[in-house]
Amino acid sequence: MNGDRYNRFLIYAPTAILIIVAAIQAFRVSNQDLSPWKGGGFGMFSTIDAPTSRYIAGYLITENELVPIAIPQEYQKEHVYVCTLPSMDSLKHLAEMMAPRIWITEEQSAAGLNPQGKKPTGEPSVPEKQARALRDDEHFPHDAERVSVLGVHLEVWRYRYSLNNNLLKAEKVIQIDVSK
């Protein structure tokens, strides 16, 4: 009798685990804004709201302005995590990793860009100076200026699309400011 019950447990365990994981995923999608594409709920190809449809806009907080920055490559893992499951905790964690870095601005020619403000390929113009993080193994470039950073401001955005009006629209999900 016990043997039968044990065998039945073994037979149905994989499907039971699938259902439990899917239930947890559904809960996290509704309550924690988890992307339906991830988490084992089989929600891929049901919505545009994939992690790749979400993105982080980063800014350095200085005395006079917000300086836009790209999220450094070394935080790719955290970037993906925040986009998949955006939360104030995970966004704060990313911001706290970025804030203490040394941030510099370089002339466009040093960054491989046309000084007139357009990339050689004719892509949209960029600001004359763009801020980036100094890599740990990098010497301070002679023509760069250090940015006096008071903190980091991060915003998580996602885009949505509707066939009714054929509009791709971005909406902010969460944002955070972290002081250096």
Add this chain to the structure above:
Amino acid sequence: MNEFIQELRNIKSEVYTIAGEISVSRNLDLIVPLTLITFLLFIGSFWYLRLPVGVLCILGLVFKPITKKVYFWFLLTCFMVSCFYRNWYTLDNHQYLMLYWTIALTCLFIIPKQDHEKTLAINGRLLIGACMALAFIWKAGNANYLDGSFFHFTLMTDSRFENFSHLFGGIEKSDLVSNREMIKDLKSGYLTGVASERSAMMTNQHLILLAHFLTWWTLIIEGLIAVLFFLPERKIILRFRNWALLIFGFTTYSVATVTGFAWQLMILGIAQCRPEQKSFRLGYFLVFLLMQLYMAPVYDLVSSLLSLIGL
């Protein structure tokens, strides 16, 4: 010439022999090598998973007796669980399905041997039914899917669908490139100082119709498979269920080339075949092979051919 024709006849005979052997194979004998090949190729990109899983899969393919031991599948399960737990937020659905399948095979070799084929069939059926049911529920419960927005957006912007959209939706490739550029500008606009929060996409009526067709086709076939695989096993249900899954594999993965998922579904399809369902067993194996053909740039080739003949 006669020798050539004789050689062709020999090859034809060989093909029939192989097909015959596949169709009468025990499910487990067919499933194990196919599972190991699928894991070898599609388990994921983490080196600390690929390394041990690769070694185990190669050992299993070369020394078949170890694949009948519970510790073999238990080891695979442990490696997968430890990697997937750390990286759950990056995993695709087929990786979850592979994990459940590994757990199923681990449990299988604990159960008495006489129940193996029955256990395989139950797990194959339930795993297919469950994942299709969930996929159906997510789609049916999303207004943005039902109104065609999801597929329309995907056809307009996903580079994997570019040739399909161009061939069957009649949209120019330059328009598709523009759409992808619009998304890039939306995401990086804050860096360039030209942040935009709204953009109108390039499309046409044919693409919209195609999107509606794909929306409902996918919903209906996934729902049908879910229902058929959960219904009690009458003869007619068995026949329809296998046809539905084969048609799903044959059609869906010609467009959405997620080979790992397709292969795993075909393996589950074989697992739930009854011994007398020789044709379906062979059918699943052939669709498994067909997925390799789909990895070729089929739509690229068709598109180039059509351009060549002036269409």
